[in-house]
Amino acid sequence: MEVDLRAIARNVEIYRECTDIPLMAVVKSDGYGHGAVEVARTALGAGATWLGVSFLAEASALRAAGIEAPILSFLLAPGEDVAAALAAEIDLPVASLADLGAIATSAQRLGLCAEVHLSVDTGLHRDGAALSAWPALVEKAAWFERCGLVHVRGIFSALAFVYEPAHPATERQLDVFDEALRVAAQAGLTGRMAHVAGTSAGLMNPRSRYDLIRVGGALYGIEAVRGRSYGLVPAMTLRSRVIATGRVEAGEGEFHGHAYRLPGTGDLGLIAVGFADGLPQAASARAQLWIAGERRPVAGTIAMSSCVADAGSAGLAVGEQVLVFGPGDRGEPTIADWAAWAGTNENEIMTNVGPRLPRRYIPAETRDSERSPAETRERGPRRPRVVVLFGGPSGEYEVSVASGATIIGRLDRDRYSVRPVRISPEGRWIPGPVDWPRGPCDPAGLAAATPDPAERAGTDHEVALAVLAGADVVVPALHGSFGEDGAVQGLMDAVGACYVGSGVAASVLGMDKDLAKRVLSASGLRVADWVLLRGADQELSDAERKRLGLPVFVKPARSGSSLGVSPVRGWERLPAALATARAQDRKVLVEQAVTGRELDVAVLEYPDGRVVASAPAEIVLTAGRREFLDYTAKYEDDQAARVLLPAPLDSELTAELRRLAVEAFVILGCRGLARVDFLLRDGVEPVFNEINTFPGFSPTSLYTRMWADAGVELSEILDALIGTALARKTGMR
Template identity: 45%
Template sequence: MSHPRAEIVVDLDAIRHNVAGLRDLVGVPTMTVVKADGYGHGMLEVTRAARAAGSDWLGVATLDEALALRAAGDSGPVLAWLAVPGEDHAPAIAAGIDVTAYSTDELAEIAADVARAGRPARVQLKVDTGLSRGGAPIAHWPELVAAARDGERAGRWRVTGIWSHFACSDEPAHPANAAQEAVFRDALAVAEAAGLRPEVRHLANSAAGLLRPSARFDLVRFGLASYGLDPAPGHPAPLDLVPAMTVRAELAMVKDVAAGDGVSYGHTWVADRATTLGLVPVGYGDGVPRHASGPGVRSAEVGVAGHRSPIRGRICMDQFMVELRPDVGLLDGPQRPGRGDEVVLFGPGRDGEPTAQHWAEASGTISYEIVTRIGGRMPRRYLGAEPAESAGSA
């Protein structure tokens, strides 16, 4: 599309800056998590930028994501951590991808796939230290460790990692953090006593990697922070992170409305004075959260002509309306916004535009969801890209 109505702009120099800075900060190897299409930034483009900046590992959720990395030419360490019963591990094993086991049943499935892969598997074990999500419950951990050690002796795999995941690392003072770290250390002791000698032991995600040095162990998994977003709002990070994503569009229309005119579905906003609205040609079909258009102070804002313009009325599937603020003088004279003028939904915030965090707060969610869900029909454009990275689509 030569002239998109809206686009996602991803600054790969920002990602390289973040990845390199995070690695320098923690002083141990790092994993860049590129699942969910690189948190909406483009998995393959982010991968190349992260590797160039020194990322030792990549992390993905699914085996398909890991295999896509191999198909694109990445040959470095990759961990995948989510499979379902009956899923074929053989292609990932053959590609040298680390797969994760949560249970003895999952180990048995991996064992059955090893022969077809033609090589031993690289297996990491995940222990549930208190998130109560994926991972072996601590009561079943000795059984999983024993089965893993038996398989290692039999040559079916090598146990390359032991890991877990925090529940409350974005709240540094939460007592669950110390409790989980203690359980993890106990789980490591059980594994060591059984004879397992993993290459990496990892517990910390972005927030813990930044704010809890004791949890860094051999490897830190950085997801959100790699993209320049704050994983623990309200707790300043010891690093200058640069947000990599900007979402922009153009005003499709500018129109005046009278006092008493209702706007968009349900007339949840009614003009209390004559004012001017701008039509932004994206909506929830493009991943713009509809719940960011609640009435009153919770409505999100966009940047227009260097000022913040609030959403008025409900966000629709393909479009929404913003008020072109009369209180800052946007409606009169040569500076009045017009059709085709730029709208910044969110960006780094350096020029006063809203950020993904602002949209998260207006939507009652987290910035992870804002950047990961945005896209739909919007193409991506990359800044700081090598020639092979220069194009992509959301």
């Protein structure tokens, strides 16, 4: 069987020439027997923006083939599991409260928001909510939408007189549909995509077009309106060959029961195609085949795997080509002819063509270059789904929320679909809206969009897994424990999620100041001398006190934002400092203080593998406000310190700090981004202080300010980070 995809593309163009209403290419029943995947790709390339199928399995097959355009399944079986469809972003039909409740329950369990189309019965009486049930359905749908469990993308119905779009019953159905839209709007469901028109009405009844036209049989070349031609081009051609011949005398019978008797002596040819391949046996007494430039009758009954042609006196040769049906431009039988001979319609002929007949496709020339930006965004390539994690069970929860808000507000919506996911201080994952709108985002609004899971059922560990499974890229804007210590990275690695930033090993090293010092000092970088104390009882020995001297800093080994850090200028203050640090971590560092300037360097990795360091920034404490750069000085007291951008350093020292920052990044195995902090001993000798593998992105954070001073905007940073993560996933790096 041959499928001319050029015909598919031309038929889409014919509709686009008749109307500027967006088109849904209906590819149910394996694209009416033509091959759903190939037809879908061709139709989308020619200008369709949606795909329609009958069942979820058909939609899933399209997704498995890599097709990312919006897909609506028209039917949903009672009790059917929709989890996979939700994860694949397949739009679901809702015809009853039971459908709606089951979809909302599954969405809640998975932590997703279901895209649904509400179906109303306007007179077809085959599917859809009855008018008496419609108000309750739209009210409940609106409530679930406010809960973030569903989004009502569309409202639809189907017409009864599909081949007679001007029938009076059609106008009555459209009146009912308008009333259904009005009732939905009263419930708060305004501005939804309305669609009623199918193949015929889309051409002949402008009132029925609304926001989308569902094109079925016409896509494959079946004229949509009886008695009128729009120049649609049939796409399917069925060929076979003669596999045996024989001369039979006049009056002799053929096949079982000799139902066919030859009118005169002539040749019969056995053709290798039968009713198992889609030829309707009911057409046996009337069907014709195209052989040697003319139509010849089918002799007798069409069998399972073969049929017989009466060639008369013209003669036949084994191997001769037979045209069963085609476009008809040579005079050969058409699908419409076979439908008439069998007493059925063209759709049945096309969809009955069996799978044992191999398909050969003639490619179409799609016109992707002619797509508008809106069309490209709507149907492909699909924007990567970016999930931004923020919050988390650490002392840096508020800082993380601020970082998340900044990132979400600056991600380019033309490039990414963005979903915020808050992790509560108790560790609960709370998904926000599926496609957060573009524009500024503030921490308070972000938190309000992700209400506490104590008020919602089903937000357990399944939600975390579903969130990660539904993301193309995860941005873990989490600071401190769980966010930067390798815990969430391990979870993401376990489920195969693609994410921004360092992996487990580098996150563990970066978070643990003791381990980072050991690795970097072994590699030749200068670090301040230190002693590690484990457990609640270990103390600093006299020899260690003598070696370190005063002053010292006492630090939790695995904490960020200077939480739990204390300066000790007299040994009598050591017990209190140890208690403060141990409240954050059982591993504690007592570190020799370095007298000098404090300098930070931002590091960014690009998708092509380049690792670039910014010019250093210097943090200068305001005299008399804070003893050192603690949490308050960083986030709460904007007068505690000032930042010099760039730091006033000579070119050689600037280059050395940038080189050391990249070296530390590479040695520790970091990815994506980091901020590397140094102390400049006596103003000349760089000493590694610590590394932050996911620095803050709040408006006051140094990381983004350093890059902004270098002329690198935040949106460019985010593009680089996401591109680097995707490059690692695809093996391009």
